[in-house]
Amino acid sequence: MEDLSQIAPHHLVNFVPVASQLHWDEYFMLQAMLASYKSKDPNTKVGCVFVDENNHQITMGYNGAVAGVDESQIPWGNDRSVPLEYQKYGYVIHSEANAISHARGSLKGSRGYITLFPCNECAKLIANQRVTEIIYLSDKYRNTPENKISKKIFDLSGVRYRALTLDPQLIDRVHTYLLGLLKDL
């Protein structure tokens, strides 16, 4: 076999410059968005993923029914005028609570990517797990009492939080890429 080291330095043989198409923030928020798509909630689908300092996923989740419960037996409507027994709010577990309850390892020091800013109940769980940072897509309930409590919990416990804006063109590129995978079958 030809000694290629005589032709070019070793690191330049078969060399092709490469770059990732996604930043970590984009990569994980897309995962959270895909997790949200799995939710059966007809009104509010939320997904999340928690990752460690090495950018490895620890756990993911979306809002759904209690494990073992037939989801078709739950009232999924969001009409708050009926008794709680007939509202989804009495039965559904939020994505963050689902992810945390299914995690097999510690969430201490992790970052959480969530499609919607956490409610105050999930903020309690997140802070209690000593999560370091929350990255969110939407904060559509900002200025509601629950939302203010979430931020107060995070501020008091040292959980940082920041919004992430995704470029719609990124979604277009991912869409084109995924369709391309199907063509290769």
Ligand SMILES: [Zn+2]
């Ligand atoms: Zn929640």
